[in-house]
Amino acid sequence: MNTDTSEGDRGLVAPCRVVPLSRPLHWLAAGWRDYRSAPGLSLLYGVVIALASLAISVLAWSLGRFALLSLLLSGFVFVAPLLAVGLYSVSREREAGRAPTLDHSFTLVRRVVGQAGVFALLLLVILLVWSRAGMVLYALIPVEPGDRSALIELLTIGSMVGAVFATLTFATAAFSLPMIADRGVDMVTACLSSIHAVLRNRGAALVWALLIVLLTVVGFATAFIGLVVVMPWLAYAAWHGYREIIDGSAWPRLSP
Numbered sequence: 478m479n480t481d482t483s484e485g486d487r488g489l490v491a492p493c494r495v496v497p498l499s500r501p502l503h504w505l506a507a508g509w510r511d512y513r514s515a516p517g518l519s520l521l522y523g524v525v526i527a528l529a530s531l532a533i534s535v536l537a538w539s540l541g542r543f544a545l546l547s548l549l550l551s552g553f554v555f556v557a558p559l560l561a562v563g564l565y566s567v568s569r570e571r572e573a574g575r576a577p578t579l580d581h582s583f584t585l586v587r588r589v590v591g592q593a594g595v596f597a598l599l600l601l602v603i604l605l606v607w608s609r610a611g612m613v614l615y616a617l618i619p620v621e622p623g624d625r626s627a628l629i630e631l632l633t634i635g636s637m638v639g640a641v642f643a644t645l646t647f648a649t650a651a652f653s654l655p656m657i658a659d660r661g662v663d664m665v666t667a668c669l670s671s672i673h674a675v676l677r678n679r680g681a682a683l684v685w686a687l688l689i690v691l692l693t694v695v696g697f698a699t700a701f702i703g704l705v706v707v708m709p710w711l712a713y714a715a716w717h718g719y720r721e722i723i724d725g726s727a728w729p730r731l732s733p
Contacts, residue, residue, distance in 0.1 A: 491656070491670040492724045493677050500721065501685040501714070508714030511568045512706070515577045522564050522712075523705035529556070531701045558593040558600075558654055562586050564712035565658040572720070585658060588731060592657045595664040599649065607642040614638060647686050648675040655719035660728035674722050685718065 512519045563582035570577040586593075618631045652674050653667040662670075675682040689711060696703035 488727075489666055489669060490673045491662075491666070491727065493670070493674040493722050494724065495677055496681050496722060498680045498684055500681050501688055501718065504685070504714040504717040504721070505688065505710070507717040508568070508710050508712075511571055511713035511716075512710050514571055515567050518567055518577055518579060518582065519564075519709040520705060521579070522560060523707075523709045526557075526560060526708045527696075527701045527704040530697075530704055534701075558596050559586050559590065561654050561712055561715075562589055562593055562658045564709050565655050565716045567709075568713045568716035569658065585731070589657050592662075592664045592667070593654070596650075596654060596657075596668070599664070599668065600646065603642060603646055603649070607639070610638055610642070611635065648672045648682070651675050651682065651685070651715070652719040652723055655716045656723060656725055658716075658731070659719070660725040660730055662725065662728045670723055670725075678722060 563586050566582040566585040567577040569585070570581055575581075614631065614635055618627060618634065620627045620631055649668045649671055651671050653664065653671040656662055656667040656670060657664060692707045692711060693704075696707035
């Protein structure tokens with residue numbers, strides 16, 4: 478793949494390919510092969526993610542303190558991209574014909590920590606605005622006990638607003654983090670490229686989003702144990718989706 482394109486020739490958005498609806502299933506198959514090839518690293522990352530998710534859920538349930546929950550979620554939002562980049566390193570190393578190691582993961586994380594921090598800030602802003610929108614909506618549509626019509630109205634409008642924020646979050650995150658783990662690109666370009674790719678592949682993106690939701694629900698439904706497998710698996714699959722859809726050859730590839 479040619480990486481000699483000059484900086485002036487690069488656009489703000491990377492070109493992308495259009496793929497069939499069924500391609501997310503192939504990403505999952507490729508991701509599963511990555512998981513099986515590096516079970517130790519995959520389990521390590523999976524256990525960390527599962528324990529963090531369990532801790533946040535237990536504290537939120539037992540304490541019910543919004544400020545504490547916001548603090549925990551904010552911290553996890555900053556840590557999660559770094560965990561994801563570490564997982565992408567496994568697929569990246571396998572693709573290059575090298576054996577994935579924890580050392581390689583840490584090296585890649587250190588190289589992109591700044592861009593991952595920018596992504597975390599962006600995600601945190603979206604989550605905070607989303608939360609504020611929910612509070613405003615609840616204030617504008619007060620629901621009295623027994624007022625079923627007001628409750629239905631609140632749930633309907635709330636679901637529509639939530640869908641907008643969820644779609645924005647998914648489109649921004651779908652391929653941006655894999656791109657910064659692969660190329661010397663800034664996070665703004667990576668996010669815009671991800672949104673562009675999702676818009677060009679709306680059908681496949683919808684299938685991919687549904688698969689993410691389904692597998693994540695399975696992970697939570699198994700008392701968080703399933704997340705040990707599901708989260709690394711999804712990360713590997715996301716890497717393969719990025720590599721198939723986005724052409725990042727205009728940006729230099731990060732050295733191993």
